[in-house]
Amino acid sequence: MNKKAENIIVGISIGDLNGIGSEVILKTFEDSRMLELCTPVIFANAKILSFVKKSFTSTVQFHGVDKLDQVVPGKLNVLNLWRESVDVNLGTNNEKIGEYAIKSFVAATKALKDGEIDVLVTAPINKYNIQSEDFKFPGHTDYLDQELEGNALMMMVHDDLRVGLLTDHVPLNEVSSHLTEELITRKIETIKKSLIQDFSIVKPKIAVLSLNPHAGDGGVIGKEDDLVLKPALKKIFDAGTMVFGPFPADGFFGSGQYEKYDAVVATYHDQGLIPFKTLSFGKGVNYSAGLNRVRTSPDHGTAYDIAGKDMADYNSFKEAVYLAIDIFRSRNLYEEISAKPLKIKEKQL
16 A cells, blocks of 8 residues: 555446446546546446436546456446446346446455456445355445455544444344453554544544443443443543543434544444434435455445436445545555554653
């Protein structure tokens, strides 16, 4: 990860071809200034993108290549992963389309793992039509967690608002059984490390939301906050991490309390994502923190209902590209500083 900023190669998995993924990708790179920040490579097929491009007004140009060593800096590149024709019907759910979404994602992940691309930005998939004998993962993050080094953690990012999750795609009635001291400690450590190396925050402050209403009200509304969360957070704090809570979740965002912290950790998916998406106004980014490679994605799904209607808002995808580049740069700087720390001379008396 020592490339100059202008040579950052952004790999892009195409996502569900019947959704809005292709549209938001192409709209993002309508702005030629984006090509001054990075060299994008879409893992798909140039003919398919030409077809999708006809569904909305676009002047974007792309360059088809058959191998990654043919990628041209300063252009929007499309790596032709397949040559056969694909039946694209925008706005519909199709298992065959799911196969191509995974083909793109798996190839892009391998390129990321092998260092052939620097960062990965994933367009939305349909979690139902991607399932097969060869791919039995709930989504992108779970597969990346297997293929890359580290422990993946879903972190939603918008400007200075960062929301991490102790549990993500877990049914609500199972959340409490997942909350253990080991899990809480590992997740908080992952968030702390990410804030330091990925966001250049030297001494991060982290807030944790309670599982139960009013943090359990002393055990009247559930005992998990008193028996599990509080003791775990105290141990983490005593070990030197600036972690606080658990805070009652209902008024935490509305009161602006979140602005006092560098990250907020929710105990379950909707507790964190509902306020996040309310505050981020369609510009939020899903970041897979904790891994040895950088992956981001927009915070929306396939949006079949508007696919092919030239209605898709590309801002979240553009922000995902920006964030991936920023984190890549921040990690490079962190590694450089860590490799050559400043030596403090002892003061002579």
